[in-house]
Amino acid sequence: MSYLTKIIGTKIEEVSRMEPIDITMTEPIALLNRMRDGFHIISEIKRSSPSKGMIREDVNVAERARQYEQAGATMISVLTDTTYFNGSFEDLQQVADVVTIPVLCKDFIIDERQLDYAKHYGASVALLIVAALHPKRLHELTRYARSIGLDVLVEVHDEAELHIALELDDVLIGINNRDLKTFEVSLETSIDLMERYPDVTFVSESGVSTVEAAARLKEAGASAILVGEALMREENPTRLLEELKTCSLKFVD
Numbered sequence: 102m103s104y105l106t107k108i109i110g111t112k113i114e115e116v117s118r119m120e121p122i123d124i125t126m127t128e129p130i131a132l133l134n135r136m137r138d139g140f141h142i143i144s145e146i147k148r149s150s151p152s153k154g155m156i157r158e159d160v161n162v163a164e165r166a167r168q169y170e171q172a173g174a175t176m177i178s179v180l181t182d183t184t185y186f187n188g189s190f191e192d193l194q195q196v197a198d199v200v201t202i203p204v205l206c207k208d209f210i211i212d213e214r215q216l217d218y219a220k221h222y223g224a225s226v227a228l229l230i231v232a233a234l235h236p237k238r239l240h241e242l243t244r245y246a247r248s249i250g251l252d253v254l255v256e257v258h259d260e261a262e263l264h265i266a267l268e269l270d271d272v273l274i275g276i277n278n279r280d281l282k283t284f285e286v287s288l289e290t291s292i293d294l295m296e297r298y299p300d301v302t303f304v305s306e307s308g309v310s311t312v313e314a315a316a317r318l319k320e321a322g323a324s325a326i327l328v329g330e331a332l333m334r335e336e337n338p339t340r341l342l343e344e345l346k347t348c349s350l351k352f353v354d
């Protein structure tokens with residue numbers, strides 16, 4: 102069984118226990134337009150992960166979110182899964198309460214109820230993973246997310262998944278460099294796809310731990326990078342975040 106299948110099994114159980122929750126509907130924030138120009142950092146609140154175990158146990162989530170915003174992050178990603186990442190919707194709310202930039206609910210979303218929770222706890226963007234959903238469900242969840250005011254980051258791992266994502270209107274596309282079967286990361290996953298689809302606005306996700314890696318992705322056409330572990334390992338993430346944002350291959354040895 103692949104790890105994603107295992108996670109989805111857990112989500113099916115969790116969703117069956119989720120009570121309906123109140124939401125206030127808004128308009129989506131036009132995320133795609135915000136990402137079209139420049140080079141953006143999406144910085145992540147990530148306590149632990151299946152591939153690395155515990156990364157940072159005692160996190161002052163609100164304080165870290167403030168640091169990310171002040172250092173120039175365009176968006177903050179919050180892992181809300183508890184079983185595999187030690188995250189929570191409370192983390193999402195703490196972040197949304199203290200920042201003015203958009204907040205991404207990064208979870209394994211398979212049901213409208215999870216989108217309601219994301220919205221209720223303050224997200225303005227939700228992640229949908231192509232590999233986790235039948236294309237028909239992906240369309241339904243994308244439409245539902247947008248109808249309640251959530252923008253969508255659609256995650257792909259290869260060209261076949263990209264073709265499915267390109268069928269959706271008004272979504273931002275993320276290429277995840279982590280192979281969900283082996284957990285290996287390769288920046289070439291993003292670089293290959295970005296070079297073949299130069300007109301698409303892409304976020305490159307996972308495995309960015311150095312300024313050189315960020316600069317390679319920027320050079321290859323990434324509009325944004327999503328960085329979790331490398332920032333979470335920093336006691337103070339400000340300097341690394343600023344360096345990632347202004348990275349250039351010219352300044353890399």
Ligand SMILES: O=C(O)c1ccccc1NCC(=O)[C@H](O)[C@H](O)COP(=O)(O)O
Pocket residue numbers: 104145147150151152153277279281284306307308309327328329330331
């Ligand atoms: O991070 C993992 O080990 C992982 C395993 C299985 C599914 C998803 C996983 N990570 C979620 C993410 O996509 C990352 O948290 C995110 O892209 C940041 O990655 P990184 O900068 O490498 O921490």
